[in-house]
Amino acid sequence: MKIEKLPSGSYRIRKMYKGQMYTVVFDEKPTQKEALQAISEKLDSVPPASTIPTTFQSACDEFFRIKGNVLSPSTKNGYMSIFRNLSDEFKSLRLSDIKQTDIQKEINDYSVSRSPKTTANANGFILSVMETFRPDAVFHITLPQKEKKEPYIPTSGEVKLILEKATGTKYYIPLLLACCGLRRSEILALELSDLSDDNILTINKAMVVGSDKQWHIKSTKTTNSSRKIIIPEFVADMIRAQGYIYKGSANQIYENLQKYQNELGIQNFKLHALRHYFATMMSQTMSEEDVMKMGGWSTPHVMKAVYRHSTIDRDKEKQKNAMNGLFKNLS
Template sequence: MIHMKIEKLPSGSYRIRKMYKGQMYTVVFNEKPTQKEAMQAMAAEPDKIKSKKYHLTFTEAAQQYTETKEHVLSPKTVKEYLEIPSRLTDDFTNKPIYDITQIDIQKEINILAKTLAPKTIRNYHGFISSVLGMFRPEMNISTTLPQKIKNEPYIPTDEDIKRLLQAAQGSMFEIPIKLACYGLRRSEICSLTIDDLNGNTLAIDSAKVLDKNNQWVEKQTKTTASTREIVISPQLADLIREHGYIYKGHPNSITKHMNRLQDELNMPHFSLHKLRHYFASYMSSLNIPEADILEMGGWETDYVMKNVYRHTMKDKLKTSQDKASNALSKILF
């Protein structure tokens, strides 16, 4: 007869444990059980856990999925993951995870497609797939997603930048806007301090983002490539030292101030992040190698660069087309 080891815990309770198919099962008793009681309780435990798992809803599974990754994901990503279930339909989020079928996923995506952009839908679908992948790794997910929309980003012109900086001169937003023209993200700018400036070099190794409690917190930069050093102009370095800080306001205030200035100047609205695209475009026009631009801007992949290059090449193509047309007209007419 097999005897199970019964452990007495410091609390006075009794515990039995058993490894079965790679998983440890534990049963706790208030009073010391007999061997028969211990065997019966342990025999029933796998079925109890299986039943509990089976009734786990998508919302509950999503919560567990996010919790298991909370300390390896950025606070911003954790916040987004926790919010996604509330943006899905109740029919989907309340459904037991083991009852969800490919048809359920496709229906949910079809509903979302009525109001959300294709990029957002792809993000939501990626999250749904990841949650199901953790709890149901055997499930084959093959969803038809909405076609991507070719987005031609507005990249500010040199004239836009000059007018905007002139209007921001002397304000607390002048330095953040100028730093964005060096390819810095808003989160990076808001995390910088005067101690990060050494001569004309800024060390970028942190970012300020919203966490799951809607509190602004400091974290590591977005990617490994984002941790970098950039060289700024002596004039900007002196301006920072003169102020004694880089930026002390609320991150959202930069965007609001830019929008107000853009209205006053009657220019197209563009976000602070678009100045990163301006940086890449301007560096490209100076024929700086792509690898150097990626490193200076802290990009891990060339996805953004390809979009910027397409924009730059389109302008160059128009110039070439005009030049070719003028040359041919001299011969033909």
């Protein structure tokens, strides 16, 4: 089997199978054994000819059938929503005839009334379907530029006011746990048995809405999300005294958080912003790696934004003190 070196420095192997050319690209030159194994795995993923759908719509139906059990409920729900909103014209295209220009046009039209992030998700879905049934095809789609938006991080004063408002309500414990870095889905899935006698909270599941519009318990967002954290003793004691974490709808937590903010006259922010607050405060005394572990982050993207936010605040304080010192000498 011929191993070709590409101008980019990568290596490529190709094989014709049942009238289709299949390609595997490597970053480094593979051995003959590695090349054979890779192309065999590629061919094993090709559906039998009798099951290859004829249109993009039938491809989507088959995609959901064969991957329904491995997609998370939230991912499947999102994909099905995207599918419903694609144009009938695109859905009716023959799968074998779909070109890059067809996908680009559909994405252009889809983006008119939707955010760059939603559009990128739609593109990801379309390419996932195409890769499943036309693994030899490669598409390069231009997406709308995403707006760079820094995560809002509430101040300690704002968080304190919110917690004071929630004291004595069923929302107090969920808000405290959000301040400990937990996601809403993780809080909703917690049970009393997840709390140990030494105040260690085991986070290994999440509650999310599935494609059937019902709430389901599933594993955490990523393997990094599963973790054990020590929570403050007073929070643990309140949970034990109450006998449960939270009973109520997910929306009620956010609705009451917004109500507290409006009553206090402070900026509206989502429950997830308390997770950013947790990262900000922890980053002042702990390493990035330790904060990521406590919060269950798998990538440092959010952490980088948090550290940048903290650095800007520290720089502002330094500049303020320097300016005050300068003019103190002039007065």
